[in-house]
Amino acid sequence: MTYPLFIVTGISGSGKSATSLELQKIMVDFNVFDKDLIVNNDDYQTACDNWLKVAYYSAYSGRNSVLFGNVPDPYNIEICDHFPLFNPVHYLHLYCNG
Template sequence: MLNVCLNCGEYRVDKLIESKDRKTFAICPECDHAHEFLQLPLIIVTGPSGAGKSTIVSQLSSLTKDFVVMETDILWDDRFNSPETNYLEYRELWLRMAKNISQSEKPVILCGTAMPEQLEQCIERRYFSELFYIALVCENNELKERLQNRPSWRGSNSDEFINGMIAYNNWLRENSGKNEPVINLIDTTNISPDETAQKIVTLISDKWI
């Protein structure tokens, strides 16, 4: 558990991160103890509901064993429903989990709706070498049809929800290349989940493998 100092036992998220001789250390603000850790990249697969994020989780896991693939919805609870903080507590929770998982020498791929600004502001962000963003998008009519055809328990077929997802879809399509950091787009309108997963693996492989 990286946030607990192995020397003084204090819990501090805000450790100083320093690199030396190709090693990275988290330095405790209380006692200056330097804890070596693996500062790996974190891959974020985002996009509007209906674009295909949840569908490709199992395909991604079967295509590559070099990463740990997780869907962020599995930890959602209404206590994290805090739009006034831009869902900060929930984002911190996932970054903390991904940070600890990555100490097993496998980077994490997180699949779930998120904006870069929600993650880049997190204090846990410092423990990753890079956040690499991939967004799944599709044509608006296709997105609307997918959301309307979902089971009612998912609560995604109201006009308000659909219009919100279409707005997010449009924002990604218009701003992905201008955003900092850049968001890599994959259009899922006319491709299968298997093809989508393969495109994600190719994007990641081209960058790191």
């Protein structure tokens, strides 16, 4: 069984944290997670693995997730252990030109 996953990316200062706070208010049937708040690890790949693990157990419990975080390349997410458990995966990249 697979679960849908929504990933919102963007560089620092693009509005990810502000958007995640607003999205939490209107998407009450979803868990909205800011990666910076749920993982604190200097090893980026371990942080991504933990990020998807949280999303998987959330979905397994009946609540799908929207994940916000700085993801340099979708490859970093797609090689995570729990990635095959999600389908479809939707990406949105926030862009701010300053």
